Amino acid sequence: MKRALILLLWPCLALAAEPADLPPSVLVEKALREYPLVKAAAAGVQAEEAQRDRLEAGPHEFALKLASQRRRDRPLDRSYGEHEIGIERPIRLPGKAAKDAELGAAGVEQARHALGDALHESARLLLGRWFEWQREAAASNDWTAQVELLRRQHEVVSKRVGAGDAAKLEELLSGGELAQAEAELARAQSRRERAAIDFAQHFPAIPLPAQLRPAPPKPVADTAAQWRERILAHNHELQVTRAASRRSQLTAQRLEADRLPDPTLGLRM
Secondary structure, X not given: XXXXXXXXXXXHHOOXXXXXOOOOHHHHHHHHHHOHHHXXXXXXXXXXXXHHHHHHHOOOOOEEEEEEEEEEEOOOOEEEEEEEEEEEEEOOOHHHHXXXXXHHHHHHHHHHHHHHHHHHHHHHHHHHHHHHHHHHHHHHHHHHHHHHHHHHHHHHHHHHHHHOOOOHHHHHHXXXXXXXHHHHHHHHHHHHHHHHHHHHHHOOOOOOOOOXXXXXXXXXXOOHHHHHHHHHHOOHHHHXXXXXXXXXXXXXXXXXXXXXXXXXXXXXX
């Protein structure tokens, strides 16, 4: 799994060498390899490769036959011991062998597209969880700054009230604003912690940074038509559906070929 694969999974980041507001690509690759959905899809590829090898090898094997019997010739009043040994093997017709090879290759192709889809969905989940934590962390930082500002203002108002330069009502209003901001800060911190726990549960291989690393947005140069072609070219769900349809057609053709039985060749003595 190379960085190019990650860029294909995230088309919107294809032009970024190493975005500052994203986790390192090495950690992303490791996290995606270890994600259960991806590991299950990779196991599916291995299973289809084994199935392909089985289909290419064919279902027929050599069979050894042994027989022994005694026969009595009543007119001659004699008994004979008869022994028979033989070896035989059904021969798969060339058309069936080619169809089995196509069927095995189609299964591997479908499994690989399913792996790409699993990588794509896992990358989207990672991206969503990552920016969800960043959003909550940014909100928590904003409310922290707001609370500090209101606390300083409240201290100033309290001093003015003590000096007789302001009414007690102003101190009460300032204290109410501070209390509301502190409540919002507590809620923002709770959301940030929940987002961090959720991200760590899904992708433990990627540690969250101690500080936010915001990056300025960059304009997208490609046109809508170019993005449409890129999305269709890397639409794994569509590719899985097409591969499954082709595999079903090959399966039907293989069943039709079985209407002609395979010949059996052998030697007997």
